[in-house]
Amino acid sequence: MLAAGAASAVRTGPWPKEKAWAWYDAHPWIRGVNFVPSDCVNFVDQWQEHGFEQRFATAERELALAAETGFNTVRLFLQFEVWLYEREGFLARFDRYLGACEKHGIRAIVVLFNDCAPSKENFFLKRMGDQSKVYKELGIRARSPHTGGKDVGYNILDMPKHAAKLYEMAEEIMRLHAHDSSRSGGRWIPTSRLRRTSSGRSGAGRSTWRRTWPPRGRTS
Numbered sequence: 001m002l003a004a005g006a007a008s009a010v011r012t013g014p015w016p017k018e019k020a021w022a023w024y025d026a027h028p029w030i031r032g033v034n035f036v037p038s039d040c041v042n043f044v045d046q047w048q049e050h051g052f053e054q055r056f057a058t059a060e061r062e063l064a065l066a067a068e069t070g071f072n073t074v075r076l077f078l079q080f081e082v083w084l085y086e087r088e089g090f091l092a093r094f095d096r097y098l099g100a101c102e103k104h105g106i107r108a109i110v111v112l113f114n115d116c117a118p119s120k121e122n123f124f125l126k127r128m129g130d131q132s133k134v135y136k137e138l139g140i141r142a143r144s145p146h147t148g149g150k151d152v153g154y155n156i157l158d159m160p161k162h163a164a165k166l167y168e169m170a171e172e173i174m175r176l177h178a179h180d181s182s183r184s185g186g187r188w189i190p191t192s193r194l195r196r197t198s199s200g201r202s203g204a205g206r207s208t209w210r211r212t213w214p215p216r217g218r219t220s
Helices: 017-025 043-047 052-069 080-085 087-103 131-138 160-176
Strands: 032-034 073-077 107-114 192-195
Touching (some): 043 052, 043 080, 052 087, 080 087, 080 160, 087 107, 087 160, 107 160
Parallel strands (some): 073 107
16 A cells, blocks of 8 residues: 555655554545446546546446445546546546545545456557447457456556556656645545456566565655
8 A cells, every 4th residue: 555645755664553553543434346437348438538528427426326325435447548648638537536536525545556457468558539449449348357368467567668657657646646645534545556466367476566666766
């Protein structure tokens, strides 16, 4: 776990157990779900400019329903390729999501790295646009990375050129939203910096990622 408010601080290592429990005891019990609007094909659909207003309207309704049901937290999975190709728009849309969550009394757990990955043969950099058409053009179908494939999962962090950019994305988001967890009732709670180091066949041998964030010489 990596607190968003620590983005500009000198790295000091994990919190002592007592400090972690003090933080936890000062907050209500976390009741949450993984959140993707019901009309999104994937995370690209959730964050890209194409069709965003329609998807965001769905998100607003479903966040209201989540709050009404009793949830106070949602987990948001960020999509690296949307940041890569639509950087400024992505950051603005992410901020709107945090605002929508706040409006309904919901805080976000933000996933910066997601290791639920397909095998290398099934991996591809996501493309922008109508996702149903993208999948059709590629001759594949949308499916969970937990299924199919016999090899170790393949991820953006297995691509050195893009891995550096992914770290850049994470640092930018942490820097821009450092205040969101430090203020009282902030819009997000400590960030899920890496979701799973192993997920079935994916992620084997990735435990070193936990020890390499941030890259040497950077702060966390």
